[in-house]
Amino acid sequence: KYTGPSFEETMQTRKEYLTPALLTYYKNPIMIVDGKQQYLFDHEGNRYLDMFAGIVTVSVGHCHPTVTKAAIDQMNRLQHTTTIYLHPVIGEFGKKLAETFPKESNLKVVYFVNSGSEANDLAVMMARAYTGNFDFISLRNGYHGASGNSASLTALHTWKYPVPSDFGIKHTLNPDPYRGPFKSSDPEAGKKYAWHLKNLIEHSSPGAVAGFIAESIQGIGGTVELADGFLKEAYDIIRAHGGLCIADEVQTGFGRTGTNFWGFQNYGVTPDIVTMAKGIGNGAPLAAVVTTPEIAKTLSKRIHFNTYGGNPVSCAMGSAVLDVIRDEKIQQNAHDVGSIIKDGLNDLKKKYKVIGDVRGHGLMLGVELVRDHETLEPANTETAHVFEKAKEMGVLVGKGGLYGNCLRIKPPMCVTKEDAKFFLDVMDRSLASL
Ligand code: PMP
Numbered sequence: 001k002y003t004g005p006s007f008e009e010t011m012q013t014r015k016e017y018l019t020p021a022l023l024t025y026y027k028n029p030i031m032i033v034d035g036k037q038q039y040l041f042d043h044e045g046n047r048y049l050d051m052f053a054g055i056v057t058v059s060v061g062h063c064h065p066t067v068t069k070a071a072i073d074q075m076n077r078l079q080h081t082t083t084i085y086l087h088p089v090i091g092e093f094g095k096k097l098a099e100t101f102p103k104e105s106n107l108k109v110v111y112f113v114n115s116g117s118e119a120n121d122l123a124v125m126m127a128r129a130y131t132g133n134f135d136f137i138s139l140r141n142g143y144h145g146a147s148g149n150s151a152s153l154t155a156l157h158t159w160k161y162p163v164p165s166d167f168g169i170k171h172t173l174n175p176d177p178y179r180g181p182f183k184s185s186d187p188e189a190g191k192k193y194a195w196h197l198k199n200l201i202e203h204s205s206p207g208a209v210a211g212f213i214a215e216s217i218q219g220i221g222g223t224v225e226l227a228d229g230f231l232k233e234a235y236d237i238i239r240a241h242g243g244l245c246i247a248d249e250v251q252t253g254f255g256r257t258g259t260n261f262w263g264f265q266n267y268g269v270t271p272d273i274v275t276m277a278k279g280i281g282n283g284a285p286l287a288a289v290v291t292t293p294e295i296a297k298t299l300s301k302r303i304h305f306n307t308y309g310g311n312p313v314s315c316a317m318g319s320a321v322l323d324v325i326r327d328e329k330i331q332q333n334a335h336d337v338g339s340i341i342k343d344g345l346n347d348l349k350k351k352y353k354v355i356g357d358v359r360g361h362g363l364m365l366g367v368e369l370v371r372d373h374e375t376l377e378p379a380n381t382e383t384a385h386v387f388e389k390a391k392e393m394g395v396l397v398g399k400g401g402l403y404g405n406c407l408r409i410k411p412p413m414c415v416t417k418e419d420a421k422f423f424l425d426v427m428d429r430s431l432a433s434l
Pocket of ligand 1: 055114115116117118120143144145146215219220248249250251277278
């Protein structure tokens, strides 16, 4: 039973002492005080099925006992010194992480940092230092973080402040086969979007770039899958212009897409740099940049250091997460339960006209609501209604997309078939109440 500060006190402290920019996600906000695997509990003991996992962060389950034990054991032994001394767990975790990449990719050198934003900032710096080029390209509608370079890579006006962006960062047309100008019905769509990328390089850079970054499936942008064939074409174009290709796997990694451990593997490409965060630590403030030995060498020309990057507690947790993913066949579960949910959502699409698109892979799913299938007018108030109704019935989902009209379904990957059934039933009832 929860015995801490009351809901009202907590709300008052938050209003008075914390940034006013904080989102409270529901009309009647909830206070979450306990978590167990795929469930969350509020201060009154109400249980919620968590279909958003702390924004796609809790990969193997809230308070997973293996991860918790790893943290506690390490905390009791040694909490911190930094990487100026040797510590076995950091290298062991780095090795295990490197082993998750395809051998032929040679992606095996790991830099540990603390957040996805930091990982992307580092990737940009690394690509610039390695190539000697400056210009950088990301996709419109992409989200890559909120600090320095990463905030500039992010291309959603809702996240941008009127302050200068990083010079040299450009955003190409988003290869969105649902909302973009070239639709999924067009077999040449991927190529057409790639043409825009090449055109951007030719007209707004010296004809050479440092790199290109993309999420394998856009998360905050509303679970947008890139047009077929785009990524492969894009990687070829970037490399032909001297740049490195970076996969932002902050949301799509660690088996979430079900078919592969890394999202990029679903699209037949091999990046030069991979950034990851969130699911890597199941909630620990941990992130990483993985690259090839050759690219990694560039940063040894100067000192590169990060106080908490590679701290033993976060690394012990990250290492335990990899063990759980393997031992509990988490990726297979993401595939199996994700397929049931996606099929169920497609059935609901036949029943409710407001569903414009169901997309994603494994447990990285999204539903876009529209008022008109031709104009694609965003059904944002309808989305907010479904989102609130689901909460009332004990299911927490995410909301996203530039227009706030996408439901994001990305639960801890230990969700079961029974949870999927309950979730679909709640979705059905929430949509019926529109
Ligand atoms: N990349 C992606 C794809 C993300 O979703 C996020 C966070 N939502 C980030 C980077 C930034 O991560 P962080 O919030 O840990 O800085």
